[in-house]
Amino acid sequence: MTMSLVYLASAVGLVQGLKYMGDPTRAKLGNTVAGVSVVVALIAVAWANGNAGTSALSIVLLVGTILIGAVIGKVWSDRVAMTAMPQLVSIFNALGGACAVVLGLNAVYGEGVVNGKFPGVVLILGGIFGGTAFTGSMVAFMKLDGRKLPRPVKAYKHIAQALLLTMSTITVGYLILATGTIPFPTLLLVISITALLYGVFFTLPIGGADMPVLISLLNALTGVATLMAGLLFHDPVMLIGGILVGATGLLLTTQMCTAMNRSLSHVLAGSFRSSRIPTNEVEQDIRSITAVETASLLAFSKQVAVVPGYGMAVAQAQRECFALQEQLRQNGVDLHFIIHPVAGRMPGHMNVLLAEANIPYASVIDMNAVNGKMEYYDAVLVIGANDVVNPSAENDPTSSIYGMPIIRAYKAKQVIVMKRGMAKGYSGVTNTLFDRQNCKVLFGDAKESLEQIITELKRI
Numbered sequence: 001m002t003m004s005l006v007y008l009a010s011a012v013g014l015v016q017g018l019k020y021m022g023d024p025t026r027a028k029l030g031n032t033v034a035g036v037s038v039v040v041a042l043i044a045v046a047w048a049n050g051n052a053g054t055s056a057l058s059i060v061l062l063v064g065t066i067l068i069g070a071v072i073g074k075v076w077s078d079r080v081a082m083t084a085m086p087q088l089v090s091i092f093n094a095l096g097g098a099c100a101v102v103l104g105l106n107a108v109y110g111e112g113v114v115n116g117k118f119p120g121v122v123l124i125l126g127g128i129f130g131g132t133a134f135t136g137s138m139v140a141f142m143k144l145d146g147r148k149l150p151r152p153v154k155a156y157k158h159i160a161q162a163l164l165l166t167m168s169t170i171t172v173g174y175l176i177l178a179t180g181t182i183p184f185p186t187l188l189l190v191i192s193i194t195a196l197l198y199g200v201f202f203t204l205p206i207g208g209a210d211m212p213v214l215i216s217l218l219n220a221l222t223g224v225a226t227l228m229a230g231l232l233f234h235d236p237v238m239l240i241g242g243i244l245v246g247a248t249g250l251l252l253t254t255q256m257c258t259a260m261n262r263s264l265s266h267v268l269a270g271s272f273r274s275s276r277i278p279t280n281e282v283e284q285d286i287r288s289i290t291a292v293e294t295a296s297l298l299a300f301s302k303q304v305a306v307v308p309g310y311g312m313a314v315a316q317a318q319r320e321c322f323a324l325q326e327q328l329r330q331n332g333v334d335l336h337f338i339i340h341p342v343a344g345r346m347p348g349h350m351n352v353l354l355a356e357a358n359i360p361y362a363s364v365i366d367m368n369a370v371n372g373k374m375e376y377y378d379a380v381l382v383i384g385a386n387d388v389v390n391p392s393a394e395n396d397p398t399s400s401i402y403g404m405p406i407i408r409a410y411k412a413k414q415v416i417v418m419k420r421g422m423a424k425g426y427s428g429v430t431n432t433l434f435d436r437q438n439c440k441v442l443f444g445d446a447k448e449s450l451e452q453i454i455t456e457l458k459r460i
Contacts, residue, residue, distance in 0.1 A: 013037030086345035094137035100130025100225035126228035131195025220249025259341035289440035295456035301378035311384015318357035320450035340388035374411040
């Protein structure tokens with residue numbers, strides 16, 4: 001009874017922590033509450049499964065493993081920059097999937113034969129979801145980190161479909177055939193290896209523009225794999241954690257699909273559109289602007305918007321954005337931040353960066369709330385965002401991002417895009433926004449450019 005109450009308290013704490021994380025002002029508290037709840041749950045599980053016969057070595061190994069994991073997590077979180085946070089999330093997600101696979105194989109090879117079809121199906125599903133999440137997340141990590149990977153070809157998609165069919169056939173066969181027809185340890189090992197391969201070939205063809213959708217989906221798969229492990233070991237903490245992660249991951253995937261104009265059925269089938277880099281470069285009419293001219297334009301505006309993207313994260317310019325907002329407020333200018341749901345490299349990437357810079361949450365506006373009235377903005381600063389403001393998504397059916405909802409920055413009276421150079425966005429598509437007469441490019445590092453603008457605004 002006592003352990004049940006501890007499990008319940010841990011679950012409530014985890015749920016409450018997640019709820020707090022939805023509010024930027026209480027996000028840190030949410031992290032603390034969720035972290036403490038997990039630690040309490042770990043202690044409770046260890047205590048409940050311990051007995052008089054538990055050796056001192058087992059206790060030392062358990063405590064040592066937890067401490068090693070805590071140290072590694074602390075070091076990683078302290079050293080990894082915000083620009084690399086999507087990569088870190090992918091690695092953590094991969095580790096969760098790997099744990100599900102290892103736990104399943106250990107349950108069979110280490111603890112003996114599985115009794116009954118239900119535990120067998122749970123193990124099979126855990127191996128499928130965990131294996132796919134592990135290798136898929138590792139490939140996603142390498143894509144996000146700019147590692148060299150094999151060039152995507154159509155054959156990868158066919159291989160992925162064949163592997164998916166193989167796993168489905170094995171699972172159905174296990175349910176239909178009599179127990180013992182195929183040795184279960186061998187069957188589970190085969191399906192786990194197949195799932196690991198499927199994760200690789202499922203992820204390789206996916207283009208960079210689809211990374212937020214992919215990360216959300218893989219996160220949901222890890223949650224489901226954890227849920228399966230909870231069912232297998234009758235562990236309420238793993239059950240609740242798996243349900244929460246799986247459900248929130250699936251909801252987030254749905255939201256990302258809407259933002260990317262994807263249907264959920266296509267996502268689950270792996271039908272992502274890969275990035276297509278045009279073979280013929282189109283010469284564009286680029287009009288540049290200086291930081292001094294930009295400051296003058298902003299000073300005499302009434303409504304200004306900032307569209308942040310991955311370039312802002314790379315330049316670490318979020319604090320300069322806060323300083324710009326404060327300076328413009330003194331000049332009587334309203335500044336809003338418009339965030340696309342898939343800006344950056346993972347869901348919520350830009351929201352985290354802006355919250356880190358103490359930018360008021362009330363100043364952050366969803367694109368759907370302003371797309372119908374963008375013409376009221378005197379100026380829009382696009383900082384490192386590319387694909388999410390590309391008009392090709394609305395007017396070029398041949399573009400690989402066609403149909404993706406965008407922030408209609410091109411409708412503002414004046415658009416200023418901050419860029420280091422004329423490199424394309426992550427999707428590799430030429431941005432036709434630069435051809436518009438109301439668009440100018442401010443070349444240079446975003447952080448340095450914003451500092452120059454703020455200095456000039458103070459003089460004005």
